[in-house]
Structures are given as structure tokens and as C-alpha cells.
Amino acid sequence: MKAAAFRYHRATSLDDALAVMADDDEEVRALAGGQSLVPLMAMRLSRPEVLVDLNGVDALAGVALDGGHLRIGAMTRQRDVERSPLVAEHLPLLRTAIGHIGHVTIRHRGTIGGSVAHADPAAELPAAVVALGAEMVLASTGGTRVVPAEEFFDSYLVTAVEPGELLVEVRFPLGAVPARHGMAEFTRRAGDFAVAGAIVLADVAADLTVRRARVVPMAVDPAPRRSARAEELLVGRALDDGVIREVAAAVAAGCGPVDDIHGSAAYRRDLVAEMTRRALARLRQGAGE
Amino acid sequence: MSGETAITVSATVNGRRQTFTCEARETLADALRRRCQVRGVHLGCEHGVCGACTIRFDGVTARSCLMFAPQADGAEIVTVEGLADGDELHPLQEAFSRHHALQCGFCTPGFLMVAQELLAEGGPLTEEVVREAISGNICRCTGYHNIVEAILAVADARSGEAEK
Numbered sequence A: 001m002k003a004a005a006f007r008y009h010r011a012t013s014l015d016d017a018l019a020v021m022a023d024d025d026e027e028v029r030a031l032a033g034g035q036s037l038v039p040l041m042a043m044r045l046s047r048p049e050v051l052v053d054l055n056g057v058d059a060l061a062g063v064a065l066d067g068g069h070l071r072i073g074a075m076t077r078q079r080d081v082e083r084s085p086l087v088a089e090h091l092p093l094l095r096t097a098i099g100h101i102g103h104v105t106i107r108h109r110g111t112i113g114g115s116v117a118h119a120d121p122a123a124e125l126p127a128a129v130v131a132l133g134a135e136m137v138l139a140s141t142g143g144t145r146v147v148p149a150e151e152f153f154d155s156y157l158v159t160a161v162e163p164g165e166l167l168v169e170v171r172f173p174l175g176a177v178p179a180r181h182g183m184a185e186f187t188r189r190a191g192d193f194a195v196a197g198a199i200v201l202a203d204v205a206a207d208l209t210v211r212r213a214r215v216v217p218m219a220v221d222p223a224p225r226r227s228a229r230a231e232e233l234l235v236g237r238a239l240d241d242g243v244i245r246e247v248a249a250a251v252a253a254g255c256g257p258v259d260d261i262h263g264s265a266a267y268r269r270d271l272v273a274e275m276t277r278r279a280l281a282r283l284r285q286g287a288g289e
Numbered sequence B: 001m002s003g004e005t006a007i008t009v010s011a012t013v014n015g016r017r018q019t020f021t022c023e024a025r026e027t028l029a030d031a032l033r034r035r036c037q038v039r040g041v042h043l044g045c046e047h048g049v050c051g052a053c054t055i056r057f058d059g060v061t062a063r064s065c066l067m068f069a070p071q072a073d074g075a076e077i078v079t080v081e082g083l084a085d086g087d088e089l090h091p092l093q094e095a096f097s098r099h100h101a102l103q104c105g106f107c108t109p110g111f112l113m114v115a116q117e118l119l120a121e122g123g124p125l126t127e128e129v130v131r132e133a134i135s136g137n138i139c140r141c142t143g144y145h146n147i148v149e150a151i152l153a154v155a156d157a158r159s160g161e162a163e164k
């Protein structure tokens, strides 16, 4: 299992990286943590001609509070996001979600930007950034643009990132989404990608009335998206077991899972209902995960 | 197609500066084995799922089959060969031997590197914590039980010493 030949470029700055990315005669790819790209190259499912290694671009890594946003550089390691006190304070869901990614050794090298740009529909971070209403900051030699998470993911491994562009930052607006979270996912073995999962955010009053809600099922659609029907069913109602069951059923009915080696579509539909139920029960307990 | 130009890489491997040339597409695992003669880096799956190739890269564990050799330029690398102090085995190596935590030994370097990092973090270790920490490493022989015992034994010995 050996990757096809490529030219290696260790970027020294963002401008340097973007200049090489702009070459449209060759297939150029960014190398972040390599935890998805290197296996794909080893299996020759991906054969870039040029690899731009972003690991030396320090300016792309870091977590910072900036007015109404928490800004996380694309090259920030998943493990550093998981351990960031700012993330623990403002975005506890991110910490819960990253805890489900592979193993510590994978998270040491894997980056937030790599996971988001890779856009595996079973991955935790793409679903989490949709739930959190994040904005993706994309840069190219032509300038920068901002794409909301809900418009970023097109389908399986396909995003709004255009050739020549890099994801440079994931920006989370604070206070724009409900604060409490619940998450549940089912995996065959610890650290595997989810067969199905669910992320919920909600503001819940003392009498359990739901004020705002965001529901994102995982691994049951070609790209992560909110379940509008589930959210409608929640808002204005008390989060009791009956409502939770109704919402779980709505998520299952509204998603489009496919058969694969990990499970049939029907099995995934059942599973996503149960994961939604668990995520909401955790949210109600204030447990997150 | 861009040609296969040789790249010169210079890294510290187990405390010694090593300079070698390689192709860009060579994995760090292959380069360590072939160019640096550290054959304790084992390759099981070559795509990131078994953990046998785990090394310490700039202070933290990493899978060396998921890195290309040129990425190691300037890096500080420790492999299983770097655990022992001369002829004296690392306490984890002693414990693996005493607790029969290996049979064929193919997976052992990866387990030792991950266990070493876990112990260095210094938190309290329970069986559950140890099992979670080694969950990314695959062993086809032992059934894991003795690996968990060996790691817990070292942790217990350490906390015993701390209480003295």
C-alpha cells in the first residue's frame, strides 16, 4: 500500500500555500493532519500531483475569542480544540463531539479544518459545525469569502471549497444558538465512525419548555443537515418522553440513509431514532454526554 | 507527472541526529525502518487503523504510516527503541514481560508508545481509562487483558512510590 508519486511542498506561510494551491495545471491538495488523506492516497483513491503541507503554517492554528465569535484556525489539532479552556467555556458541544473522534493519537494530528474539509457524513465535526451555526472562512489568491456551515456541505466528501481555495478558519458566533447540548452515537468498536448519531442543541426553561432547538442527525444523509421537522416539533413544547419519541420518529422519517457494509438503510433509520432519543434525554439531564 | 525527486530529511531519532534522502511518497514508517534502521516500528495495516507503527513525534504519539517522510524534517522522534535506558528496560517493558502482555509481539511497540504517553500524563488510571487509551491499537494474540494488567501494574507501582 504505497501512495502514487507526488511533489511535496512544505508551505512556510498562508500566502505561500495559496500561491501553490492556485496552480491549475496540476491536481494540488492540502495536507493537514493526514489522518484521512494519507489512507486515501495509500489506497490510491486519491492521487494528487502536488501536496501542500500546511503543518508549518503556525498562523493557521489557534483558538481565539474575538468580539461575538470564537475563532478556531483550520490547522488547530482536534486534541487542542478538545482541551481548550475557551472551547470548554463557550462551545462544550465541540469538546463532546471531538471526544468521539477515533483515538487520542489520531486527534493529536487530525485538525478541525481537515475534518470539516473532508466532509465525511459520518464524522462528528461537520455535524457539530452545522448544529453550532458556524461560518467557514475560505481563502484563495483572489481574496477571502465566508460560507455558512449550512451551505458548506454539498454531499459525500463534497463541499463549497473551490480549487485553489483553503479553509483557513472556522468561526463560531456566540449566543446565536442554544447553549445546552446532547449527543449520542453508535459505533461498532470504540473510536470508529458512527453508524448513526444525533446532535441536539436546545434552550430549555425550568418547566422543560423548549425555547429554541437545533437537531442534526449524523451518518444518515449525504451531508449533515438540520432536521426542520424535528425542530418544529420541539419548540414551545415540554421536553417529556412523549415529545422525545415524536421527535425521534420525525428524524428517522426525514433522513435518507443508504445501505453499506456497516448497516442497512432500515437499520440506520431505527438507530438514528434511538440516538436522537438518547441525545435529547442527555440534554434534558444537562449531561451533554 | 511530477518526477520522484529525492528529498533530504534531517531528524532526531531516539536522541541521535539522522540525515537521509527519500522520495516524497515514502511513509515516515518506511523511512524509519529502511533509512534509520529502527525496525521496532512495525507496519500492520499501512492505513492508520492498527496502531503498530505508533511513534512519538514532537512530543506526542502519532501513526508513522500516516505521515510522509519529508514531514519529519527537523522533528524529534522517539520509537520503541528509545524507551529502554541502555540495557535497562523501561518499567512498561518489564511489566509487559512479567504479565505476559505479548505473544507474537507484533503489536507491542505501538501499545508501549501509547501506554508510555498515558502514564506520562500522570492522571489516575482505572481499568476503564486504560482500555479507552489502548482502544486504537489492535492485538490479535493476547485478548488485551494482560496488556491492561501490565499498564495498571506500572501505574500502581508509581503511585505506591509517590505515597512513600
Ligand SMILES: Cc1cc2nc3c(=O)[nH]c(=O)nc-3n(C[C@H](O)[C@H](O)[C@H](O)COP(=O)(O)OP(=O)(O)OC[C@H]3O[C@@H](n4cnc5c(N)ncnc54)[C@H](O)[C@@H]3O)c2cc1C
Pocket: A029, A030, A031, A032, A033, A034, A035, A036, A037, A038, A074, A075, A100, A101, A102, A103, A106, A109, A110, A111, A112, A113, A114, A115, A117, A118, A122, A123, A124, A125, A161, A165, A166, A167, A168, A191, A192, A193, A194, B047, B048, B049
Ligand atoms: C483510525 C482512525 C479513526 C478515525 N476515526 C474518526 C472518527 O471516529 N470520526 C471522525 O470524524 N474522523 C475520524 N477519523 C478521521 C480524522 O478525524 C481526520 O483527522 C479528519 O477526517 C481529517 O483531518 P486531517 O487534519 O487529518 O486532514 P487530512 O487528512 O490532511 O485532509 C483531509 C482532506 O481535507 C483537505 N483539507 C485539509 N485541510 C484543509 C484546509 N485547511 N483547506 C482545504 N482543504 C483541506 C485535504 O486536502 C484532504 O482532502 C479517523 C481517522 C483514523 C486514521
Ligand code: FES
Pocket: B042, B043, B044, B045, B046, B047, B048, B049, B050, B051, B052, B053, B054, B063, B064, B065, B066
Ligand atoms: S501500520 Fe500504521 S496504523 Fe497500522
Ligand code: FES
Pocket: B101, B102, B103, B104, B105, B106, B107, B108, B138, B139, B140, B141, B142
Ligand atoms: S501480541 Fe501478537 S498481535 Fe499482539
